Amino acid sequence: MNILITDSVDPLLLKLLDSNNLVYECNLSDSENTILKQIHKFQGIIVRNRLKIDSRFLKKAKNLKFIARYGSGMESIDTQSAKELNIKCFNVAEGNSNSVGEHALGMLICLFHNINQSATQLKGFIWEREINRGIELEGKTIGIIGYGNTGSSLSKKIGNFGCRILAYDKYKSGFGKENIEECRIETIYKECDIISLHIPLNTETKYLIDTKFIKKMDKPFYLINTSRGGIVSNTDLINGLKTKKILGACLDVIENENPKFSEINVDKDFKYLLNCKNVIITPHIAGLSNESNKKLSILLVNKILELK
CATH class of the missing domain: 3.40.50.720 (NAD(P)-binding Rossmann-like Domain)
Incomplete structure (x- = not known):
């Protein structure tokens, strides 16, 4: 399974992915158009808020199996279109x-x-x-x-x-x-x-x-x-x-x-x-704590492993 990470995450998440032999690639800066040209290579994507995962994006994601939200809000993801394409969407709202x-x-x-x-x-x-x-x-x-x-x-x-x-x-x-x-x-x-x-x-x-x-x-x-x-x-x-x-x-x-x-x-x-x-x-920091970042990482990797 090849996973794309599009936003900054806690280092613990990367360590957990490594320890579970999950292959990933971090792309924190490329434009949406550049990522669209590459998304067909990935079976999973981990996102926060940088990208809008809409129907246009999903049509390019020919091999995508899941979209994982590192956090809670799902408003930037077209979950209905994803469901129609049999792409699982999940978040880790319990983490923060x-x-x-x-x-x-x-x-x-x-x-x-x-x-x-x-x-x-x-x-x-x-x-x-x-x-x-x-x-x-x-x-x-x-x-x-x-x-x-x-x-x-x-x-x-x-x-x-x-x-x-x-x-x-x-x-x-x-x-x-x-x-x-x-x-x-x-x-x-x-x-x-x-x-x-x-x-x-x-x-x-x-x-x-x-x-x-x-x-x-x-x-x-x-x-x-x-x-x-x-x-x-x-x-x-x-x-x-x-x-x-x-x-x-x-x-x-x-x-x-x-x-x-x-x-x-x-x-x-x-x-x-x-x-x-x-x-x-306050500047949208309610869910941001040192502890919540760790919890988000653990929960997210566990949910990915459940898909295997």
Whole structure:
């Protein structure tokens, strides 16, 4: 089996491939057109975000047996076309779920207790206590939308803070246990103080959080998004913040992410969010930890071996 790796991966992945006699080639820089001319040589491909695996790409991949996503999001892969061509697609979302759960909780605590703001003020020799008075998680109701790997990870962690945890998953049931209340989306609208998103980006979830959703919420609420930026409409999020229907937001992902942004070319909505005191934004790092990289590598190689 000959495997193409198109993005940077943890060295452990390469060691595991070697130890299992799996042949691979790393191509981290060639253009998509160049790779298209070579893809027929490979039976497997390991990807992150650099390439878009669409029907055009798949038609050139005459011998491809599997597409492995080193991470979780599958939105850059045309899984339906792959299925029709009998190409298996899989990810290793369970590998970074603990990191995502910790990150989501960490951002929320930072927001509630003004940790970022007060730390920044102190660096400017400003000692302010009263304006940085915090909010406690205890007694709040959090609604987790999507109870997969990351949603369940957050629920386990936040359960020790005295929160009521409601969880809604359109495609899963029977997961309610102990302090996790499985519920309908209407209950989320009615009772939650905090909403945390743990769903993939697809045609069904694009702009799930929009003006319509925000209006359905009975109470002003806080929003956490560690999934994909396109699930939340920036414009509607900003309107929600301006009207105070959204009290604050913790965003590890954002619509129209651009790693090469600068003060000159930054999108106006993104700039507004960056300047909001009640918004914390991190650069899509929730799933990135030293430990998660190792887990991703081990899980991915095990799944490849199961195909043999």
